[in-house]
Amino acid sequence: MSGESEGSALDLAVRRLERAVASLESRMTAKTADSDADGGDLFDQDHARLNAELDASRAREKALEEAGAQASEALGRAIAEIRAALGDDAPAPSTGTEG
Template sequence: MADSTSELDAAAGRLDQALTALEGRFRALKAQSRGGEGDLFDQDRARLADDLDRARARARDLEDAAAEASAALGRAAEHVRLILTAEE
């Protein structure tokens, strides 16, 4: 019985050491996530904001191109109408 008690005490000691190391690692990671240069959340948010700005600029460019294409098609259709009317 003394052997099982000493083994249990040794296992409890190892578990306590492992929990202490785990708590230390958790505190370090938590501090890093709040820190300036290592703040992954701020970096991700900034990257997403940049992506959004680029997407909005691209959408404006596409809207401009669509408006130009529509105007060109309108002019072409009018030209075709004029030609067809002149041929009648």
């Protein structure tokens, strides 16, 4: 799989996770609006569960971002090693993670 494909797959996964987080936040907002009608105890349980899901989603998002950065760095190193092995003195293309 090429680096561009890996980046695209990672971008797609991050976008899916962001949609899931937005959906959870929307559900939490709806639950908050309905809490008076549902009763406090039931709402508190649901709210706690949704908060836990949201925290887990955010942790997964951060892990995906870190994995993407590591993959990009590894790909850059691999390109540099291949170029060095082939005797190519041209600089490696930027991976977009420098900064």
